[in-house]
Amino acid sequence: MKKYWLGIESSCDETACAIVSPDLMVLANPLYSQIKEHNKFGGVVPEIAARAHLEKINPIAQKAFEQAQINPEQIQAIAYTCGPGLMGPLLVGASFAKGLAVDLGIPAYGINHLEGHLAAAHLSHPDLDAPYLSLTVSGGHTELVMVEPQFKYSLIGRTRDDAAGEAFDKCGKLLGLDYPAGSQVSKLAATGNRKFVRFPRAFHKQDHGEFSFSGLKTSVLRYTQTHSPEFIQENLNHICASLEEAIVSVLVEKSIWALKKTKAHTLVVGGGVSANGHLRTQLQKYCDKNQLRLAMPALEFCTDNGAMIAAAAILRQRQNLLPTLSKVSAWMPLAK
Secondary structure, eight states, X not given: OOOEEEEEEOSSSEEEEEEEOTTOOEEEOOEEEOHHHHGGGTSOOHHHHHHHHHHHHHHHHXXXXXXXXXXXXXXXXXXXXXXXXXXXXXXXXXXXXXXXXXXXXXXXXXXXXXXXXHHHHHHHOTTOOSSXXXXXXXXXXXXXXXXETTTEEEEEEEBSSOOHHHHHHHHHHHXXXXXXXXXXXXXXXXXXXXXSSOOOOTTTTSSSOOBOOHHHHHHHHHHHHSSOHHHHHHTHHHHHHHHHHHHHHHHHHHHHHHHHHHTOSEEEEESGGGGOHHHHHHHHHHHHHTTOEEEOOOGGGTSSOHHHHHHHHHHHHTXXXXXXXXXXXXXXXXOO
């Protein structure tokens, strides 16, 4: 009887379970997004998120088994997100994973959320192997990390304040867009003039890998305060295009700087913002021009999902480097 991995992700506002084979074939990857629970608050409320996870995790797990057409006895191990993330949501996922593992008599492994985002690229590029430079860019993280064999990580640069994904969401909220605003900003930007407003780009040309997006949020706030609501609404697509350009240009420039500094031949991008079409296009353009490999996950694996957590555990198992219950991924110290 063929055995599979169950991956569980519950670090923020997505309840996700996936069934993945040892050769990284995804049989099922359902998730529940809590957009409606948090919409009226304009952001994620940790207590509400935890309660939603508690309500949805069992149905989502059942849905995964139904889609994969296997039974729980075919699961050889469980991988769950142990951090970083919101404490309540993480506790729900960990408790579910450990309880099910005890019931099935199989091991459960805590996996670092950021390592999961890197593993997402392996789902779309099975031949991918270290060393490579990684750009992890999401609502909570913006980091450049050099990944060496045996899961050894060297931090090249990170945001000093806000993450790129948070800047997308919070700036979009200032412009009157509903939560989550980041994806709406990108949709509107597709028909806008990227030079309509020159929003600030912190550390844009400086010789280091650090990021900063707090000043951008302040600039967008000031812009909304000095222009009428009618003007903002009439030019929303142009303003969104300018905002997207300000964020993406910094991400691309810093990635190029890090590629040159590390002399890496492969760039791996992960995290929710890796779904951004403008970012993907600009990075691909540079990598193609300079004969570098760009490995990005398929869009379905960009957001938080269970498949990436299972994949991270599988990749570690291949090198006998799975964490124990008392010791999580070595990347944890790099997470905010």
